[in-house]
Amino acid sequence: MSVRVTGVDAASAPVGRRGASLGEQTLLLCCLIGATQMTWGTIVPALPLYVDRFGATALVLGPIIAAFGFGRVLANIPAGILLRWWKPRPYLWAVSLLLVVVTGLTGLAADANSLIAARVVAGVLGGAAITIGFAILVSGAPPARRGRVMATVTAVQMSAGAAGSFLGGLVLTWFPLEVVFLVASVPLALVLAWDALRPAAHYWLPRGRAATTPDASHAPVEPHPLVELVETPLAAASESSPTAPHYAGVGVVAIVIALALSSFATFFARFGGEQGLVPVAAYDTGGLTPLTLGLALAAATLLSLAALPVVGSLIDRGRRLAVLVPGVLASAAALLIFPVANGPWLFALAIVLYGLATSVAGIVPTVLMSEAVPARQSGLVVGITRTAGDLGAVAGPLVALAVYDASGLWPAILVIVALLLLANLTLARLLLRRGA
Secondary structure, eight states, X not given: OBOOOOSSOGXXXXXXXXXXXXXXXXXXXXXXXXXXXXXXXXXXXTHHHHHXXXXXXXXXXXXXXXXXXXXXXXXXXXXXXXXXXXXXXXXXXXXXXXXXXXXXXXXXXXXXXXXXXXXXXXXXXXXXXXXXXXXHHHXXXXXXXXXXXXXXXXXXXXXXXXXXHHHHHHHHHHSOHHHHHHHHHHHHHHHHHHHHHSOOHHHHSOTTOOOOOXXXXXXXXXXXXXXXHHHSOOOOHHHHOTTSOOOTTSOXXXXXXXXXXXXXXXXXXXXXXXXXXXXXXXXXXXXXXHHHHHHHHHHHHHHHHHHHHHHXXXXXXXXXXXXXXXXXXXXXXXXXXXXXXXXXXXXXXXXHHHHHHHHHHXXXXXXXXXXXXXXXXXXXXXXXHHHHHHHHHHHHHHHHHXXXXXXXXXXXXXXXXXXXXXXXXXXXXXXXXXXX
């Protein structure tokens, strides 16, 4: 089935040209989110090398990584709220183009302070782009295929970061550090070109925007978005999807809190572990090089993509808890392998298992959000949950690398594992309560 490009602005596509199918449009938006992820995933192998260039210790890497998360904290909620009034396509395009430019220029940083400042700006733009993209996808996903759509975007987003790490390791093998940042911006530019030629018209339709009237004197006074969020009833997901649990008996605040806690733990583990401890330990004790580290992350990408159809189908059949719990437990178990890995093969295996498990577990929260949150509130809720996640992205590298610097790898890993298990307990209990 294909969809004609209608209902969007005139610049969306040439008149009379048959547009992309809904499946292609979904893939395009998922790739746009994934390419945004690659703007920082590609530089993961490069950041520890900047510590050596600046003559600093591993402790300095914490603020360098945390700066990006801090920028995202600043951007997420405002970016989501502005979707209520701004057209989604030009809004996301403007943010993405600026991110391409800033990412390419970051490699020219001459010292740690300028690198941190550039990462804050990239964090603002990257956080805004991911929030806007996810909100558009959450509100526009077809009800009968929510599980598969969210499985696709989650796997693409997380695996794109891993694929970016492989690309970054490959570039570092032959080129200077500065080139990595230029390469990191290319995938996002290519996806924007794809949308220019074959727009994702279904998703660019402005859903849930604030109503406007020619006569402002008769326009209704809207409540503050946060007040409206508390007072808005949850979407009756079961009415549009027979396998979805019914959330009408659960307060919207409880849903958002559960999602926020899970997001905080996931980002704490991703930035403190995957992008902080793992690269440092991989070079120090794991016996890996930038290229072999990238290969291990790429293998996790391929396995995540292979698991995507199975996991999406399970969720669409209502098996949310059966996906979340094993995924979280497997993530924790994989993290515990790193301190005991006695060679590059075991260390690489732990990276692969961790990447696969986190990709699987990360699908469920986005499906829950798509089912339970009305389209009008999707931008705000995505902004809140991603802000919670980015607070984890700030705290993760600062805490984990400080503990690593003071006490070693074991205590740092145990901090991440404990938080990952405890934070997802709330989400698991909510799903258990709703029979998911």
